[in-house]
Amino acid sequence: MHNNLGAIEATADACYNIAAVERDTGLSKDTLRVWERRYGFPKPLRDRHDERLYSLPELEKLRLLRLLIDSGHRPGKIINRSVSELTQLLSSRAPAQNTPPEIQVMIELLLRHDVENFRNALQQALMKQGLLRFVSETVTALNHWIGEAWLAGRVAIFDEHLYSEHVQNILRNAIIAQPGRGSAPRVLLTSLPGEKHRIGLLMVEAVLAAEGAACVALGTETPVIDIKNAVPAYEVDIVALSFSSAVTQSAALAGLSELRGLLPDGTEIWGGGGALARTRKAPEGILLLRSFDDMRYALERWRVEHARR
Amino acid sequence: MHNNLGAIEATADACYNIAAVERDTGLSKDTLRVWERRYGFPKPLRDRHDERLYSLPELEKLRLLRLLIDSGHRPGKIINRSVSELTQLLSSRAPAQNTPPEIQVMIELLLRHDVENFRNALQQALMKQGLLRFVSETVTALNHWIGEAWLAGRVAIFDEHLYSEHVQNILRNAIIAQPGRGSAPRVLLTSLPGEKHRIGLLMVEAVLAAEGAACVALGTETPVIDIKNAVPAYEVDIVALSFSSAVTQSAALAGLSELRGLLPDGTEIWGGGGALARTRKAPEGILLLRSFDDMRYALERWRVEHARR
């Protein structure tokens, strides 16, 4: 489909079509074409129908560029540098700041691909700290470090995937193990389309479960309309949305406002996560949560307000 | 961003731009534009810069069309029918075949949005049947039913999301609870970009864990190159990929072949899932698994072949 299996080519590795490159780099087709037009890179070969065929080195350089752009560089400044220069740029980023030793140990294990002991270390931290502290300290710190290291190219994608899977396992396990069914308020938890990070969501669920709220977790990427429909179906009091730093602040705020317009006034909307960390003023009718403590206060407030009846 | 908050419009609901519609319907921008050109639907309003503004009814009809096309209808035949006709088409699909009573009970609970009891029913089934039978019977049947019902529009997206989350919780919990660390072979588990369904992957992981294999689970959507890099890093013997029916058979086979070309001969590649169910002949060097029993045999075979050393 997107490569010429069996066809003998002058350059055997020029075999990625534009759709494959979009998938593997996260750069849209439009962006790929406009870069070629403006900056002259990438300059893929063409097949007999004039369709682009990217080579493996091009694809790798594009992935490097993507990383650098995500960490703040501008395309025009770096797109025509050599791969070795780009690699150097990546590694010259500021190293991680002071990380507590327990975190350091876990990171070591992850980088050594020592799956079993990494899992054990997580589990032990959870046991030692309890769910609330585990989430608000250990997982938060790990997330932060992994995000940094990913931008700096120190961890591979698959390391990050593995990390995510294991933290999910631990958190989901801990959530199930919470005593009691959870009572008021009922909170619907999800993210909007485009936001794929599940860990933030699970962290919120863990804290809410620990505080005895009833969670309805819908996973990631629920379209706004479906959230609207889910609210009456599950009779929830609060909709909580998570936005990682992968989304822009404006996109997050627009999504929140759109949802606010669709939900009844009695339903609260809470938003939190990296994308909203620097937001000063919340849109009308939205509660911004900048920390897990914020969330616990908000929960407390809700319960006080709805106690008398 | 994608809606005109505050701006007063003749039709207040014409506020979705093409990117928002792409996200919420899964239809590509190219497809949306070409439908408009060829069939005259959708016919969005334009903003002052001639950019498309889709209305809510259009968006809803597009989602309906998407459902029908996924279940086998052709765009040209149905695109100009009315919403009520389309709804009728959906509901006139073949009803679910004979479902065992326990499954029926769970479905009832899910449709009634009775989160707690649904969870309990799953947990009880797991206890009663053990992990292997729970996966190969109950979860398989539920998946099948939910997939059907989703196509037929009998369950909402949020129901499906909730289902997925709960089954994930149960399976991940069960996997962690497996005794022992797992020994040879080491199996890397993931899916290719575009394949977002996690449950199939977790089912495989559960079965492998129950059989005592060591799993390295990377979650969904790992680019092929990253799989290639992960194989030596985690020293895996086998790469197992899952393809749900949401992917086309040809895309699945192309992905498998591409991966085969990148991995050393000593590393086995296993593929399974709905997309490959009807595939007769596996590509060279790929092992197709059509059932969980197939997988257990394959595991057995691998262990026999690698026993002497």
Next chain:
DNA sequence: ATTGTGCATTTGTCATGGACATTATTGAGT
């Protein structure tokens, strides 16, 4: 009755180049 083959039609993806929205950067004015 089922399976295979070739042809016609349908449908989605890709290409081009221009326009402009959005986001960052720069520079001037409190």
Next chain:
DNA sequence: ACTCAATAATGTCCATGACAAATGCACAAT
């Protein structure tokens, strides 16, 4: 130092044409 406007950069959208890939159909062969 901070805010705000002007400027530059970057990405998204548009129209239209072309064609690859998927599907359906008619007919032959098992």
